[in-house]
Amino acid sequence: MNRDLVEGRTVAKNPKATIADVARLAGVSTATAGRVLGRYGYTKEETRSHVLEAARKLGYRTNALARSLITGKTRTIGVVAGDIQNPFYASILRGIADVVENREFGLLIINSDESLEKEIRAVDLLREKQVDGIIVSPCDTRDSRHLRDLHAEGLPLVLLDRTVAGLDVDRVAINNIDAAERAVAALIAAGHRRIGLVGELLEGAGDDLEAFVRRALSGNVLSTDTLYPSWQRLLGYLRAHQRAGLDVDLSLICRVGAYSAARAVAAALPLISRADRPTAVFATDGTMSEGVVRAIAQSALRMPEDLSIVCFDDLDWMDFVAPGISTMAQPRLAMGEAAATMLLERIDGSDHPARAIEMQAEFISRGSISTPGQTIGGQTRGKKP
Amino acid sequence: MNRDLVEGRTVAKNPKATIADVARLAGVSTATAGRVLGRYGYTKEETRSHVLEAARKLGYRTNALARSLITGKTRTIGVVAGDIQNPFYASILRGIADVVENREFGLLIINSDESLEKEIRAVDLLREKQVDGIIVSPCDTRDSRHLRDLHAEGLPLVLLDRTVAGLDVDRVAINNIDAAERAVAALIAAGHRRIGLVGELLEGAGDDLEAFVRRALSGNVLSTDTLYPSWQRLLGYLRAHQRAGLDVDLSLICRVGAYSAARAVAAALPLISRADRPTAVFATDGTMSEGVVRAIAQSALRMPEDLSIVCFDDLDWMDFVAPGISTMAQPRLAMGEAAATMLLERIDGSDHPARAIEMQAEFISRGSISTPGQTIGGQTRGKKP
DNA sequence: CTGAAAGCGCTTACAG
DNA sequence: CTGAAAGCGCTTACAG
Incomplete structure (x- = not known):
């Protein structure tokens, strides 16, 4: 707390300044300061500018933790991927990040290395951190109590690439x-x-x-x-x-x-x-x-x-x-985007039945297919020089 | 709140069960329940098991938000990378994730696309979410008030791959x-x-x-x-x-x-x-x-x-x-590990002077270098068939 | 439009 | 070893 702050004087910026500090400096209640700083409720324009000015002076930054504790929303989603270093997941993650960043959500990423144990711990951690929703590429298509529980408790969940037996939730994959x-x-x-x-x-x-x-x-x-x-x-x-x-x-x-x-x-x-x-x-x-x-x-x-x-x-x-x-190309980026978009819709409150989005894979023809037994360069089944 | 819970009876698991609920069911104070559930302070073994049992019955999960609000620690770090889809960053991120997951920290990842504006917003978001520390591969080696502020305010910061003029913080890069x-x-x-x-x-x-x-x-x-x-x-x-x-x-x-x-x-x-x-x-x-x-x-x-x-x-x-x-290989995974390790040390309270870790790049000799003008296969500077 | 009060779910001194 | 109380920094009814 910055009890040493004095109204009207120039005060050093303090990153730890709280709404109470701002309210005091602006001469309003914390409720009012909260309303302008948190952009909710109504405030007279004049009050608003006083509060803003005070916040600027103090270098106020909102503490998302406190807000989340009340609202029950963290504006953060979690994703558990097999391995972020694998280009498949890296692209999907990029797609997810793109839509998530647009909405100014945070993105918590954990690797499962395709291990059920790690996946369970990952989901646990994400829940403790109160993410608003989770995208997972489940490493086990059957043993999935952790995912079932998640869903049963109403936490938005989207399955990527893989499906889980008997778990009727949103998912995206190709055919x-x-x-x-x-x-x-x-x-x-x-x-x-x-x-x-x-x-x-x-x-x-x-x-x-x-x-x-x-x-x-x-x-x-x-x-x-x-x-x-x-x-x-x-x-x-x-x-x-x-x-x-x-x-x-x-x-x-x-x-x-x-x-x-x-x-x-x-x-x-x-x-x-x-x-x-x-x-x-x-x-x-x-x-x-x-x-x-x-x-x-x-x-x-x-x-x-x-x-x-x-x-x-x-x-x-x-x-x-x-x-x-x-090669048969999967639209990896788009898959990530689709998954994130679905998840965000759920977080926004949509409650339509679970959807399965089937993305289109595209065959890209290049040079690695020839007719077998075909004669090229004068020899068949020959060795390299 | 689960005011409908009845001691002694089997109650449905409720993911929203709180320490107060557990305390009530166990017949102890919230302080005591908190001590066993949060693993701090002392508790008699008998009390402990009662609390644990109650927690189990209720399906209690700790809310990290509330804890963090008090402790001031979120056990989450943030990293802003150029592009997680780029193999360079993907590997570094994997290295970071490995050490971070070991310590059961969360990892918040944001792309900057090498844009200063995005980097600033990323850092802002991470601060709002109260991360315990940040790793960034800064996209501008000069214009860096956001990073300077971070450091001035005592938030642990590690620079990766790039350095910022006049910002004396921990960093890892190759020569x-x-x-x-x-x-x-x-x-x-x-x-x-x-x-x-x-x-x-x-x-x-x-x-x-x-x-x-x-x-x-x-x-x-x-x-x-x-x-x-x-x-x-x-x-x-x-x-x-x-x-x-x-x-x-x-x-x-x-x-x-x-x-x-x-x-x-x-x-x-x-x-x-x-x-x-x-x-x-x-x-x-x-x-x-x-x-x-x-x-x-x-x-x-x-x-x-x-x-x-x-x-x-x-x-x-x-x-x-x-x-x-x-090619000249950078130890990408190790760079990420080193950065995360340094950051966690700072988070753990270490206050030695800033260190610059210089990782070793290794030259890998394969086949793409030959002597110029060398004659191979009967022709020089020839065209492909 | 604004303020006083309560409260989110925990942890932290402080007594006992 | 345990409990009552205060408090982290916000938002949310509820009055006025």
Whole structure:
């Protein structure tokens, strides 16, 4: 408190000046000072300017904490992302930040590293800090009491990229099955018949890849909605094969088991080094894409002459890594914007039923797909010099 | 308030339960309940368990707002970064997040887009939210009243990557002059004599590139500390030339004037297309590096046969874009960690004099440097097929 | 339009 | 070790 302040005299700016200090200097009640400083209620213009002048003199800054304690609103949202360093999340976060900053909201960001335990702690922390709403890319599509509770208690929640079984809340994602199918169809259209897949495919979809594929092929996959994206994209891969009347070779499906480019390299290398290697590979997301391209760079294979690829997510480097990477691009920025916009609407009080926004993925055709067995530069399946 | 709660009966969990509710149910005072729930002061073990039990029954969660209002600490720090989507900032942010999450602090992130106006608003917002400290990568090395005020008022502040004139606070950065000199020296050592530079070089260093270079060459650059990184790296470029007794060709220095890969492409294309083009190019940061590599990909030049390059920052793609990009790598993650660690130390009360942590940049030699005029594959300065 | 009073949900001295 | 009271810095009814 600044009890040493004297009206009428020039006083040193004090960042800790409070509404009471301003009121005293302006000769009004704290209620009135609060009204002009907090921009609520009515104030006579003259009073207003006195208060403002006093606030200026004291270097008054409002303490959002005190305000929030009363209003119950913090004008801050929280987001728990897998890894802010991953371009997928970095772009989404940027989209979120853009809409949030426009509304002068704060943005609290926490990494989950795809760990349920960390996600739960993140959500806890965000709640303690009384955020007005939360955007999460849930790392577990089933075990989600923390999210269910959130929603049950009325805290606005938006799910990004992934869905949670039985949790009917706003969400934004692309149609992963369809997008993957279109990506793989591009390969098939070019004549490929043996197409590899490199995907995270973490546990969660029944754990047994072979059984999953068998079920999928016979049209028996229940609740595709709550599958992880990589499993949904596997479904798209299978569907593209079925549509084209192609058999699926299980040994061509690489289950990396982790969100790691390095692990993807390790998984892709054997696949593309086999004698009966596929003529093309589909990578199920940006991280897997980086792994596959890295594996090819480490091998002696030429792209696309020896191996065609189609990736997922349009990363910075995909248009200048020769021969240009054909890929299924998700509108990452727009996904973040959409999620934030939905969340803010909820925070503003909208109470329509939960909506699922399906964003459009766009296939970008560049140079990484060629016809298998095609002869280029005088040799087929040749080695680099 | 949950006035409808009845002691002894099973009550529905209420996320809005307050310490008063818990105290009532446990039959103790709010002071006592507060002591066990807030983990401060002493409590008899028996009392403790009663309170805990009551809290559990009610689903009590502490309201950090109320606590912060009293303690004056929010256990939240703010960081204003240029663009969280940029890999440079994304990694730094990850480093910051890692140490901050360990201490269970919150992390408020805002983009400045290198605009002073946005930076000022960001800092304002963070202060309103009463963060315990701020990390900023200031977009203006001079006009910085907002940062000066912050520091004068005792709010912990750490500067990242850039320095502000006359603001003696903790900071972390690499030695940009030295790092750039080493990078360019690698080119000179390989025999290059005409080396281009592509850098942001925004206004701020006196605005006149030619005059700056002339001054630098005659050893007259005052306060190199508060230069923007790209200007410091230009200094390193010049110094490498001087050390080698090489003349500097001003026309080889490309001033992009913006933090934009697209703008860098536009600036680099004419440079590398000239008849008397340089035999090598040095890019002053990740964004410029992407621009240069992109420009080369768009040109008919082969790398490194027709043009050698050395980049700055080790981005994901640099080790798999053929022929592998030689670059000066900043320890981005560690820079973020160091900044956060310093900030938390200050928050913990440390009051030693301001420290400047100089991180080590590491040159990574890959395939993008060759000897100029070298004959590879039977032709020199040839075109791609 | 303005002020006195209460209160948001906690923590902090201060007694006991 | 525990409780009654005050208070953090605001906003919110409620009078006037």
